[in-house]
Amino acid sequence: MIRITNTITSTEASDVNIPRSSAEAVYAQITADLEFAATLLPASYGNDASINKARATSGAAHALAAKAYAQQPNPDYDAVLNSIQAVESSSASYQLIPFNQLFSGNNYNNAESIIEVQYLGGNEGNFGPQLLLPPSISGDSWRKFVTPSVDLVDAFDSEDDTVRKNASILFESVQWVDEFWGNSQGTAIPFSYKWKNANGFASADNTYLIRYGDIVLLKAEALNETNQLQSAITEVNRIRTRAELPDLTDAQSNSQQVLRQTILKERRLELFQEGQRWDDLARYNLLVSTMNNLVEIDLRTGNQVNYNMTEAKTLLPIPQQELDRNPALEQNPL
Secondary structure, three states: OOOOOOOOOOHHHHHHHHOHHHEEEEOOOHHHHHHHHHHHHHOOOOHHHHHHOOOOOHHHHHHHHHHHHHOOOOOOHHHHHHHHHHHOOOOOOOOOOHHHHOOOOOOOOOEEEEEEEEEEOOOOOEEEEEEOHEEEEEEEEEOOOOOHHHHHHHHHOOOOOOHHHHHHHHEEOOOOOOOOOOOOOOOOEEEEEOOOOOOOOOEEOOEEEEHHHHHHHHHHHHHOOOOHHHHHEEEEEEOOOOOOOOHOHHHOOHHHHHHHHHHHHHHHOOOOOOOOHHHHEEEEEEHHHHHHHOOOOOOOOEEEOOOOHHHHHHOOEEEEEEEEOOOOOOOOOO
């Protein structure tokens, strides 16, 4: 990524062909911009929640800054906690709400939402639900995307996590055979279910960009990484209580390393289908090992799937057109 902070007015190649900036420099600019934005933005724009959750607010800026401080090459967890403190002290009064209300399909712009995409339906609709939801809801019979894996469903079941599982995954009988679930025609496989309304590629279901539940678990992570384990456990238990699960056991929280893995699993179950898992695994430096350790059997062949994940694959290749335009850029490892 190239970090440019001033308008370029020169046409000289030496001024235009700018090499890649370091990840550290880019994140420093991101967090500086977000901190500055937070000083300029209001906590809300009035009493209309559909406006307050659609437009950038100081709470959204602080929440995104917290995520950036955690995601940068050398996480600054003290800065994460400071940003989260600003979120939690906001007059917007973000709070956890019952999990099934988060994903009922008719309760968007709620108290847990910090910022979300506002879909109106029709020509300004959300096509995602039609791609994911089962035939009984979508009204079609073709195979869908993002089928929950056996490994994921097992993760819900190992915690007896029925509240979040039932809000996130719907099993339905289908007339095709899924190569990973090994069902016969007419038996059930899982579908992603956090969106509830398809409406033929014109859904009015919103998409959460940041919600407070994510921030609570990020706070737990930051507390754990700054050796405040008991406070971290308290934050995780807030999320588990909302999911109607018991508090963490000693076996789940008796050391920083153990609690680190517990929080990662909690984020997986809490935030399934919300676009957070890749960043979480990247932050924990677990992308390669997680992909390569997955045991998924392609039942068409009986063979385990080999994802052949490498560090090089954690970065997308730079488009050749961009390399041609700027000789100072270097291609990512392939």
